[in-house]
Each structure stands twice: as structure tokens, then as C-alpha cells.
Amino acid sequence: MTTERASTGPLHHDPTRRSVLQFALGAPLAAGLAAAVPVLSALPANAQARPAVPRIERVSIGRGTLRTVGRAAHLREVAGADSAARRSTAVGILATKQIRTDSFSGAALTWSGDAPSEATLLLRTRSRGGGWSAWRALHDDEHGPDPDFPEALRARRGTDFVITGDSDAVELRIETPDGEIPHDLGIELVDAGHSPGDAAVAAPYNGDMSAAASRPTIRSRANWGADESIRGSATYGQVRGAFVHHTAGSNGYSQSDVPGIIRSIYAYHVNGRGWKDIGYNFLVDRFGRIWEGRHGGVTRAVIGAHTSGYNSYAFGTSLLGSYGSTNPSDAALTAIARVIAWKFTVHGVDPTRVSYPSSLTPQPAIAGHRDAGATACPGDRLYSRLSIIRGRVANAMG
Missing domain, CATH: 2.60.120 (Jelly Rolls)
Structure with missing residues (x-):
């Protein structure tokens, strides 16, 4: 249940409104699942890997x-x-x-x-x-x-x-x-609340694409402080392609801001939009770090809520920030290419072919969100660089 309040006056603060919803701390990922997915499942020793309370x-x-x-x-x-x-x-x-x-x-x-x-x-x-x-x-x-x-x-x-x-x-x-x-x-x-792990962030990937089709470093849901008690169970489909998104919002965030930003998006998607989990399968920040999105295993074909109509056949990767008039960093482009190349390798996807079911409008294997919907996402500057991402993925996969 969310708090509802009517707007009734200038800078009005309604004393009769219901209490703001605070989500209880959830259990971390089950040990078996955490062992099965190739992510950074533990924070540094000086940080507690516990979920924050949005x-x-x-x-x-x-x-x-x-x-x-x-x-x-x-x-x-x-x-x-x-x-x-x-x-x-x-x-x-x-x-x-x-x-x-x-x-x-x-x-x-x-x-x-x-x-x-x-x-x-x-x-x-x-x-x-x-x-x-x-x-x-x-x-x-x-x-x-x-x-x-x-x-x-x-x-x-x-x-x-x-x-x-x-x-x-x-x-x-x-x-x-x-x-x-x-x-x-x-x-x-x-x-977003605060987690002891927010400031305990590792260095970004150095940008080397020589082993891009191998497993990249993916920071886990525990690393961004996900409250696992509020999500639903994962469902699975196929991976035939990928969609690139941006989250909109500020581009000036720091490395330590990123976990809280992802928690905010998670809370909005689950408790604002009524979805069962965050919509994206992966998120990438401007520093070139990759973060696990929707629960269910990064090696598996988890169905997200990022591109309506295509969720069962594609995974979604979203770059934090707004890229209508701001250029994405090269580190971010490299990270997007790395996670796509690796996922395509895991699922046997040819990055040069269109392989969606005939019932769907054909899309490139690596498409922008706007290709499948009436939206400006992922912004003009990121969309114009999809050719760079495609080239890096193709080169990495041989």
C-alpha cells in the first residue's frame, strides 16, 4: 500500500495523511542462487551487505x-x-x-x-x-x-x-x-534510504574489450541493497536479442550515488508501477560498471518489463542518466557492449541477425527502445552510438 495525499494548499503538509510506506528488510539471495549466478555477491569486509529500506x-x-x-x-x-x-x-x-x-x-x-x-x-x-x-x-x-x-x-x-x-x-x-x-x-x-555498502564501490572496468565475450564483472542485487522481500518470483523466456535503454534523470551522479539510484528505480517499478521487480535485466552506470537488475539469475533468460511485447524474447540493459543531449561515456558504451556480447554468447545469439518471432515487428539483434515503442529512449546521443555498440559486440564475439 502506498501513501496517498491530496494537494490542498501552497506548501501544504497534510497532518491527516497515512504513514509513508516503509518496506521491511528482506532476506538476501538464497545461498544456492547466489552461488549459481556469476555476480559479485559480497561487499568489502568493512560494509554490511544488507538491503536498504526505501x-x-x-x-x-x-x-x-x-x-x-x-x-x-x-x-x-x-x-x-x-x-x-x-x-x-x-x-x-x-x-x-x-x-x-x-x-x-x-x-x-x-x-x-x-x-x-x-x-x-x-x-x-x-x-x-x-x-x-x-x-x-x-x-x-x-x-x-x-x-x-x-x-x-x-x-x-x-x-x-x-x-x-x-x-x-x-x-x-x-x-x-x-x-x-x-x-x-x-x-x-x-x-532510496541508505545502505552501508553504498560507498564501498569497486573501481570501474578499464575499458579493455579483448575478452568482452567472456563473463564481465556484474555487481549483484545485494551490492545495490535490494530488499528482496518486496519482489515476486522470476519467469523465464528466451534471449534472441537485446534492447538498450536509458533511465533518464541526472547525469551528474557519483559512484556512491549509484546503489541508491537503482534502489529508487526498483521501489518505483514495484510499488509505483505495480510490477513484480525492477524492469531492466541489467543497469550500467557512467563509470562503466554493470549491475544486476531483475532477479532470477544473470545467466538465464529472465523476463523483464522493459520493452512491452519483446520482454519474453530479449533482455534489457539501461544506462543510468539522460542521453538526449549528453554523450554517453566510452566506459559506459564498453560496459554495454561487454554485457551484451557475454549474454549473446551464453544464449547463442548471432548479433548480426534478426531472429524474433514473425508475430513481432522485426528488430536488429541490438536495438534501442524507440525501435519498438513511441518513446525517445534511449536518447538521441546514445541511440546514435548503437552502431558503435554493435561493432564492439560483433568484434568481441569473433
């Missing part, structure tokens, strides 16, 4: 919590954001008041059913004790379980998860030409 809160946004904002004032305030109101005068603007919240470090929007196709959702957050961020336009991230799977029955639509830094207030604007807003709209606010 906190997630949903601020419910209904028609009664919204007010009308004039177009001219709105355009002045959202300058620089992707605004539909700037492109058309036939757009109404609805807004919450400024909502004070408990501390959080990441935010996203979710809703039930389909979002109105013409609505633009804009969000800003206030740093704890500081100023407000710029307005961000958030879009349907097109992630999710395959529609014919049980996991999809309780899934909510949602936007990319935005890393905000330590924050304590939020405000939402909705630009809508027909007055419609998403059904059961909520602002999901996540605080």
Missing part, C-alpha cells in the same frame, strides 16, 4: 486538487520546458499548488489506464532548504510487462523516474487541449 509516497492528483492557470503566466514560468501551450493557444493549463512533502530523492508520475494522448505533464521539485528546479516535461516511458502476462494486470502507466536530489516539495502542471487528465493520476516520490 520509502515511497504517492500524492494523488484529482480534479478537485487542480486550479486553472493563465497561459501567459504559465509560459513565463515553464520557459525552457517542452510545452504544448507554447505551440498552441488551444491548450488549457491546470496546476496543483506547491505541495510540501517528506524528503525524497526521485519522482515520477503514474496513472491507471491510458493517458490522454494530447496531455503534457510538467513537474518541478524543490531541493531541501533550497530553490525550485526547472520545469520538466515528463512523458509516458513506454516501459511495462508484456500485455498478456499476469504481471500486467496490476501495472500502472508511468513516466521515466527523475533523480531530483534531496527534495521536500513538488508542483505539477497539466497542459490539456480537451480538459482531460490521466485517470487516477499520482506523483510518486521515492527516498
Whole structure:
């Protein structure tokens, strides 16, 4: 159960709201499973490999919590954001008041059913004790379980998860030409919690691709402090290809920030979106480190929730950060190529062939998320470098 709170006033803090959900510490991976998967299952001796406790809160946004904002004032305030109101005068603007919240470090929007196709959702957050961020336009991230799977029955639509830094207030604007807003709209606010292992991070891979098809170093779920008590059981399919994603959000994170960022995405996917686990099979950071995503064994064909329709036939690797106008590091490109080359070797995938079932739209063996959905993911700068990743994978596999 998530906390729900209506927005009722400027920097309003509702004293009657239900307690923010805090997840209990979960058991670590079973000994047999940990031995079966080729990951770093132990942290350094000076760090405790125990899960951290994320906190997630949903601020419910209904028609009664919204007010009308004039177009001219709105355009002045959202300058620089992707605004539909700037492109058309036939757009109404609805807004919450400024909502004070408990501390959080990441935010996203979710809703039930389909979002109105013409609505633009804009969000800003206030740093704890500081100023407000710029307005961000958030879009349907097109992630999710395959529609014919049980996991999809309780899934909510949602936007990319935005890393905000330590924050304590939020405000939402909705630009809508027909007055419609998403059904059961909520602002999901996540605080990742802290784990003793967050700062105990090993050095990144050195970038050598000479043995890329051999098993790379993959940091385990225990290394990023996963609370295993909140996830469901793994299901298995096939690996015929790979999809490359980005997570959106900040690119300026440090090495010690990464475990908390992954925990935040995990909490958002499970308790914000209603999925049974984090959607990606692997995550890569800008320092070139590879992290285990969805539970079930990195050598196995675990079905994720990253590219709807293709999850049963492909694994998903997501680069932490936003790459629409920022170039991915060469270390990150190398890490993505390494994990793809190794997985293709494990599952016997030819990186030069298209081998999805005929019922699906043909895709390259290594594709970007946008190839299979109406999304900008993995960002223009990362998408334009898929040819580099493909070349490195092909060279590594001989």
C-alpha cells in the first residue's frame, strides 16, 4: 500500500495523511542462487551487505486538487520546458499548488489506464532548504510487462523516474487541449534510504574489450541493497536479442550515488508501477560498471518489463542518466557492449541477425527502445552510438 495525499494548499503538509510506506528488510539471495549466478555477491569486509529500506509516497492528483492557470503566466514560468501551450493557444493549463512533502530523492508520475494522448505533464521539485528546479516535461516511458502476462494486470502507466536530489516539495502542471487528465493520476516520490555498502564501490572496468565475450564483472542485487522481500518470483523466456535503454534523470551522479539510484528505480517499478521487480535485466552506470537488475539469475533468460511485447524474447540493459543531449561515456558504451556480447554468447545469439518471432515487428539483434515503442529512449546521443555498440559486440564475439 502506498501513501496517498491530496494537494490542498501552497506548501501544504497534510497532518491527516497515512504513514509513508516503509518496506521491511528482506532476506538476501538464497545461498544456492547466489552461488549459481556469476555476480559479485559480497561487499568489502568493512560494509554490511544488507538491503536498504526505501520509502515511497504517492500524492494523488484529482480534479478537485487542480486550479486553472493563465497561459501567459504559465509560459513565463515553464520557459525552457517542452510545452504544448507554447505551440498552441488551444491548450488549457491546470496546476496543483506547491505541495510540501517528506524528503525524497526521485519522482515520477503514474496513472491507471491510458493517458490522454494530447496531455503534457510538467513537474518541478524543490531541493531541501533550497530553490525550485526547472520545469520538466515528463512523458509516458513506454516501459511495462508484456500485455498478456499476469504481471500486467496490476501495472500502472508511468513516466521515466527523475533523480531530483534531496527534495521536500513538488508542483505539477497539466497542459490539456480537451480538459482531460490521466485517470487516477499520482506523483510518486521515492527516498532510496541508505545502505552501508553504498560507498564501498569497486573501481570501474578499464575499458579493455579483448575478452568482452567472456563473463564481465556484474555487481549483484545485494551490492545495490535490494530488499528482496518486496519482489515476486522470476519467469523465464528466451534471449534472441537485446534492447538498450536509458533511465533518464541526472547525469551528474557519483559512484556512491549509484546503489541508491537503482534502489529508487526498483521501489518505483514495484510499488509505483505495480510490477513484480525492477524492469531492466541489467543497469550500467557512467563509470562503466554493470549491475544486476531483475532477479532470477544473470545467466538465464529472465523476463523483464522493459520493452512491452519483446520482454519474453530479449533482455534489457539501461544506462543510468539522460542521453538526449549528453554523450554517453566510452566506459559506459564498453560496459554495454561487454554485457551484451557475454549474454549473446551464453544464449547463442548471432548479433548480426534478426531472429524474433514473425508475430513481432522485426528488430536488429541490438536495438534501442524507440525501435519498438513511441518513446525517445534511449536518447538521441546514445541511440546514435548503437552502431558503435554493435561493432564492439560483433568484434568481441569473433
